[in-house]
Amino acid sequence: MEKTEHKAYIIDMKGQEIMLAVNHDKTSCSACAIYAFCNMKNAENITLNSQNAQKFKIGDEVILRIDDSVQKKGIILLYALPVMLIFAALFILKYFGFGDGVCVCGALLTVLIHFLVLYLLKKRFNNCIEIVREDK
Numbered sequence: 001m002e003k004t005e006h007k008a009y010i011i012d013m014k015g016q017e018i019m020l021a022v023n024h025d026k027t028s029c030s031a032c033a034i035y036a037f038c039n040m041k042n043a044e045n046i047t048l049n050s051q052n053a054q055k056f057k058i059g060d061e062v063i064l065r066i067d068d069s070v071q072k073k074g075i076i077l078l079y080a081l082p083v084m085l086i087f088a089a090l091f092i093l094k095y096f097g098f099g100d101g102v103c104v105c106g107a108l109l110t111v112l113i114h115f116l117v118l119y120l121l122k123k124r125f126n127n128c129i130e131i132v133r134e135d136k
Helices: 026-030 068-095 100-120 122-128
Strands: 003-014 017-023 045-049 061-067 130-133
Touching: 003 068, 017 061, 045 122, 061 068, 068 100, 100 122
Parallel strands: none
Antiparallel strands: 003 017, 003 061, 017 045, 061 130
């Protein structure tokens, strides 16, 4: 199983929340399975929650690792599934004879609920990115 890695260093910590400055390595980014969809390539600082935050201190150099399979699941949840939900809601509502306006509102409501559920479950996704101290 392949993993994408980014080097970073810790710039701030509050409890289990760690703020990181990400070093962008163009070679590892270009080999990534989801490079076109990645938000990390443009980010300078990111904030992550870590169960192991007490192991780190400000200034530590770390490596962020994420499995390619997790990245692909993220693409499905954030991009493919909402599109499928829109079409499913449109077809179902149209099948039952609702007007175009109701169909569009129903499809948008379906996607809104999808993203609300993802937001409410965001703590379950915290363990997807592994933070490891870089050995020197």
